[in-house]
Amino acid sequence: MIFASDRFARKVKHDPIWVRGVGVASGTANLSRRKEFTGLESARLAAKKAYSMAGLDEPLKKIDVAEVHDCLQC
Numbered sequence: 001m002i003f004a005s006d007r008f009a010r011k012v013k014h015d016p017i018w019v020r021g022v023g024v025a026s027g028t029a030n031l032s033r034r035k036e037f038t039g040l041e042s043a044r045l046a047a048k049k050a051y052s053m054a055g056l057d058e059p060l061k062k063i064d065v066a067e068v069h070d071c072l073q074c
Helices: 006-012 041-054
Strands: none
Touching: none
8 A cells, every 4th residue: 555645646546546534543551441341442433533534424334445553562
């Protein structure tokens, strides 16, 4: 995947794929400070932001690929 300007993308690819939404959120790695232990509230918040930015009301029916990054080991 290469992120590029509109002009450059159209020069190198006749049908580029556009990123329509990006969501970022963070939370604590400290389990004792989390509201729940079976999921990450920050991941849900980031997803909601990206879906909203992209104008998706039913993301599970419309998304083919998602890039997710969790930097707990960074």
